[in-house]
Amino acid sequence: MIDPRMLVDQAQAAPLPAPVWFIELFKVLGFTLHAVPMNLWYAGLLIALWLRLRGGKGDSHHLPEQRDGCCAQTRIASFFARQFGDRLLRQMPVIIAVGVNLGIVPLLFIQLAYSKFFYPATILMAWFWFGIIMLLIPAYYGVYTYVWGLRNGGRMAKWRVAVGWCAAIFFIAIGFTFANGLSLVEHVSRWPSLWLGHNVAGATLGTALNVGDPTLWPRWLLMFGFALGTTAVWAVFDAQWFARDAVGDDYRRWAWSFARKLYTVSMLWTAAAGSWYVFGTWADDLRRTMLDWPLLPLTVATAIAPGACWVLVLIGGSLQARRLGTAVLAIGQLGVLGINAVSRQVVQNLDQRPYLDVTTQAVDVQWGPLLMFLLTFVIGLAVVVWMIAQVRKYNT
Amino acid sequence: MHYPWWYVPYLTAPMLIAVISVLHVLVSHYAVGGGLFLAVEVRHAYRTGDRAYLDYLHGHAGFFILLTVVFGAITGVGIWWTIGLTSPLATEVLIRTFVFGWATEWVFFVVEIAAAFIFYYYWGRLPEKTHTTMGWIYAAAAWISLVLITGITAFMLNSGGWATQPGEQTFWAAFFNPQFLPQTVARTGGALLLSSLYVYLHASLTAKDARLRNMIAARSARPALLGAVLITVGGIAWYCFLPPSATATLQSAAVLNVLVALIFALTIVVFFLIYLGPYRNPGWLSPGFAGSLCLFGIAAFSTGEFIRESIRKPFIVHNVVLANQIAPHEVMKLRQNGFLQSGIWTRAFVAERCPTAVVDNQIDASKLAPRDRLALGETLFLYHCNDCHAGTLGYSAAGPLLKGRPRDQVRAMVERLDDNYFMPPWSGTPEEARIISDYLMTINPARPAGPRHFMKTEGSAEEDTE
Numbered sequence: 001m002i003d004p005r006m007l008v009d010q011a012q013a014a015p016l017p018a019p020v021w022f023i024e025l026f027k028v029l030g031f032t033l034h035a036v037p038m039n040l041w042y043a044g045l046l047i048a049l050w051l052r053l054r055g056g057k058g059d060s061h062h063l064p065e066q067r068d069g070c071c072a073q074t075r076i077a078s079f080f081a082r083q084f085g086d087r088l089l090r091q092m093p094v095i096i097a098v099g100v101n102l103g104i105v106p107l108l109f110i111q112l113a114y115s116k117f118f119y120p121a122t123i124l125m126a127w128f129w130f131g132i133i134m135l136l137i138p139a140y141y142g143v144y145t146y147v148w149g150l151r152n153g154g155r156m157a158k159w160r161v162a163v164g165w166c167a168a169i170f171f172i173a174i175g176f177t178f179a180n181g182l183s184l185v186e187h188v189s190r191w192p193s194l195w196l197g198h199n200v201a202g203a204t205l206g207t208a209l210n211v212g213d214p215t216l217w218p219r220w221l222l223m224f225g226f227a228l229g230t231t232a233v234w235a236v237f238d239a240q241w242f243a244r245d246a247v248g249d250d251y252r253r254w255a256w257s258f259a260r261k262l263y264t265v266s267m268l269w270t271a272a273a274g275s276w277y278v279f280g281t282w283a284d285d286l287r288r289t290m291l292d293w294p295l296l297p298l299t300v301a302t303a304i305a306p307g308a309c310w311v312l313v314l315i316g317g318s319l320q321a322r323r324l325g326t327a328v329l330a331i332g333q334l335g336v337l338g339i340n341a342v343s344r345q346v347v348q349n350l351d352q353r354p355y356l357d358v359t360t361q362a363v364d365v366q367w368g369p370l371l372m373f374l375l376t377f378v379i380g381l382a383v384v385v386w387m388i389a390q391v392r393k394y395n396t
Numbered sequence: 397m398h399y400p401w402w403y404v405p406y407l408t409a410p411m412l413i414a415v416i417s418v419l420h421v422l423v424s425h426y427a428v429g430g431g432l433f434l435a436v437e438v439r440h441a442y443r444t445g446d447r448a449y450l451d452y453l454h455g456h457a458g459f460f461i462l463l464t465v466v467f468g469a470i471t472g473v474g475i476w477w478t479i480g481l482t483s484p485l486a487t488e489v490l491i492r493t494f495v496f497g498w499a500t501e502w503v504f505f506v507v508e509i510a511a512a513f514i515f516y517y518y519w520g521r522l523p524e525k526t527h528t529t530m531g532w533i534y535a536a537a538a539w540i541s542l543v544l545i546t547g548i549t550a551f552m553l554n555s556g557g558w559a560t561q562p563g564e565q566t567f568w569a570a571f572f573n574p575q576f577l578p579q580t581v582a583r584t585g586g587a588l589l590l591s592s593l594y595v596y597l598h599a600s601l602t603a604k605d606a607r608l609r610n611m612i613a614a615r616s617a618r619p620a621l622l623g624a625v626l627i628t629v630g631g632i633a634w635y636c637f638l639p640p641s642a643t644a645t646l647q648s649a650a651v652l653n654v655l656v657a658l659i660f661a662l663t664i665v666v667f668f669l670i671y672l673g674p675y676r677n678p679g680w681l682s683p684g685f686a687g688s689l690c691l692f693g694i695a696a697f698s699t700g701e702f703i704r705e706s707i708r709k710p711f712i713v714h715n716v717v718l719a720n721q722i723a724p725h726e727v728m729k730l731r732q733n734g735f736l737q738s739g740i741w742t743r744a745f746v747a748e749r750c751p752t753a754v755v756d757n758q759i760d761a762s763k764l765a766p767r768d769r770l771a772l773g774e775t776l777f778l779y780h781c782n783d784c785h786a787g788t789l790g791y792s793a794a795g796p797l798l799k800g801r802p803r804d805q806v807r808a809m810v811e812r813l814d815d816n817y818f819m820p821p822w823s824g825t826p827e828e829a830r831i832i833s834d835y836l837m838t839i840n841p842a843r844p845a846g847p848r849h850f851m852k853t854e855g856s857a858e859e860d861t862e
């Protein structure tokens with residue numbers, strides 16, 4: 001079989017316009033921010049659909065009458081569950097718009113510094129990679145279709161429900177394709193067999209998937225586990241920050257208990273997937289490097305982050321924390337995603353280094369354009385903040 | 397040669413870009429012009445206190461969001477997806493040159509999205525002035541993103557002195573290329589015209605009230621006519637600032653000539669229809685009329701986009717990257733060291749398929765088994781030609797184009813590929829030219845009997861028996 005080192009081009013088409021650390025910073029930052037909304041459509045959409053399904057057929061604007069003890073309790077709980085499902089679904093179109101937009105940031109920067117890995121990997125699985133776009137358009141419209149159904153009270157045509165579920169499944173499939181792509185970007189050693197198994201005369205057919213890579217499965221599950229946690233945090237954050245008068249204190253209490261349960265699942269899930277990933281699939285020297293100085297603190301912090309955030313959820317729940325508390329929790333979850341993004345970048349770099357050390361690429365910093373970008377960024381942010389302030393001012 | 401080549405049967409991989417980008421421009425220009433339409437018209441409706449018009453505009457804004465934020469945005473990302481898959485080297489060079497242009501454009505996307513959602517979802521809940529301001533913020537951000545992306549697409553068509561003059565390889569020299577202004581003007585015009593056509597179609601279908609329909613028809617005729625004028629002015633400037641390679645392509649390709657004529661014809665038709673219809677006789681605005689207008693506009697736009705993609709030949713990025721994923725300065729090196737042995741993936745393929753045929757890092761053809769020889773011929777074809785030609789059947793298929801030429805002529809043509817200035821220079825050794833010719837002969841259709849049947853003289857053999 002071909003030596004995979006043969007397949008990584010060492011020639012540089014042009015110098016990098018910014019230092020590698022700058023590119024990595026924006027890549028990791030962009031991915032962290034992409035992950036938040038992505039988590040909400042990855043696991044959140046599925047959960048919202050399920051909660052609505054389980055929550056019965058009633059109208060989601062009126063609380064069921066309280067009659068007798070425990071039965072009423074569960075009915076009220078499922079009413080709130082349904083209400084949360086409604087809220088999240090109604091927010092979903094905006095969440096998707098934001099998340100897709102934030103995905104562009106790591107997409108730009110991964111192509112900048114990691115072109116020699118990114119292009120070959122995605123070309124080997126070209127039809128699937130291209131399929132992401134082909135699935136995303138119907139999935140996105142599917143979400144709109146479902147959300148329109150929410151407009152007329154609670155009655156929802158069956159076909160709309162079916163379309164909603166299809167959308168959720170499409171998003172799972174897209175996430176799986178991403179996990180395939182990114183694991184292939186990282187594992188050059190997988191390229192020769194995938195290429196030779198799917199080629200005509202040396203041109204790739206673009207029909208390969210990286211399913212033979214043992215890291216793929218825990219990697220995929222790991223992100224889904226995080227997505228459960230982000231959805232849990234969103235439930236309480238939304239209840240405190242965005243729901244305002246639309247919900248009462250009972251709902252907020254329900255949100256905390258829901259978050260507690262869901263985050264516990266998430267924490268156990270990520271612990272299992274993470275252990276499988278690190279101890280079951282990593283190469284020995286990668287594990288040794290990650291579990292040795294100076295990377296040990298990072299690895300440990302990444303491993304315990306979901307646990308720490310879970311403790312925050314428990315504390316928040318017992319205090320029935322309000323705005324400040326849920327904000328702290330949201331920042332905590334952002335930290336979980338952020339530190340995971342940093343670690344996966346470090347692991348990716350370690351895996352790729354034997355083939356090409358991206359930090360040795362020639363750099364010719366484009367100071368003017370860089371400043372233009374940073375300046376526009378600040379101004380753009382200010383404009384967005386101003387717009388949101390207007391909305392808040394007139395919408396109390 | 398730096399990256400693996402993706403073989404897409406019949407269509408050829410780059411045609412996927414053409415498909416996606418045509419779909420994208422049809423919506424993205426509306427995203428710009430439609431934003432302007434909403435800002436201007438909402439202000440007008442507030443000023444005149446026209447409730448019915450405001451209601452119509454609210455509905456239109458919903459339609460607008462649904463089309464631009466979903467389909468427009470995702471097909472835009474889709475272009476990224478496909479150019480990376482089918483033209484990785486070009487994408488790599490472009491992104492290393494323009495990343496901060498794109499990053500800046502991304503900031504405007506963020507502003508656009510925020511403004512669009514606030515404009516639509518907080519309709520009726522903001523003071524009139526604030527609401528209108530949101531519309532204007534959207535429109536301004538959308539237009540600036542058009543300007544930014546145009547600098548980059550224009551560079552692909554004419555890179556000016558960027559690649560040839562020392563010291564010119566800067567972002568700004570690349571961005572302010574000779575095609576920048578013409579294309580910005582033409583695209584701005586396109587945005588105005590196309591969005592008016594969409595407004596007509598939407599209004600003819602949804603605005604029940606005749607007064608409203610007539611008003612919309614009349615008010616949107618002005619930007620449409622202005623748009624047509626800008627397209628014409630920009631189009632003429634576009635033609636004047638084409639690089640010689642593109643002018644030559646445009647003039648000599650019969651199909652492209654027809655298409656350019658078609659665009660002008662369609663633009664003129666649309667111009668007069670708008671003048672006679674919405675401008676002079678607003679009452680004409682029926683779904684049939686608006687639908688035909690829209691179809692004409694869409695046809696003109698798609699044709700324009702198709703031409704834009706076609707006339708860059710033999711380049712993908714003018715003077716920087718050739719259509720077959722080679723930088724022009726690499727050609728001589730490839731001729732010397734061999735195309736197969738210089739390419740990352742082709743070399744690996746040779747090493748896997750016929751390792752014994754490689755002597756001193758060169759392919760020794762005498763050591764190739766016939767089957768391997770044909771396989772390598774196909775490799776050469778796919779990596780050197782498949783960007784522009786399908787094999788036996790499909791988009792500009794090479795087989796039929798060979799037209800039954802005999803082998804020595806095929807080889808001569810391959811070795812002097814760029815005698816036809818649509819095509820990049822041949823970038824392999826003479827030996828490789830023989831190898832690819834052998835493969836080409838297998839897809840070269842058999843010559844039909846034709847007149848030669850009558851021309852046989854006593855004792856003369858068939859000319860092109862191999």
Ligand code: HEM
Pocket residue numbers: 027028031034038041042099100101102103104105106107108110136171172174175176178179180182183219220223473
């Ligand atoms: C079209 C818009 C999108 C863009 C531009 C985008 C971009 C990206 C990029 C560049 C990464 C890699 C980040 C890195 O390694 O630094 C990524 C990761 C990921 N994206 Fe997105 N994304 C988009 C939409 C989606 C959608 C619709 C999903 C559906 C679930 C999704 C799920 C994921 C997942 C699961 C990962 C992590 C994959 C892994 O490493 O295992 N993304 N995205």
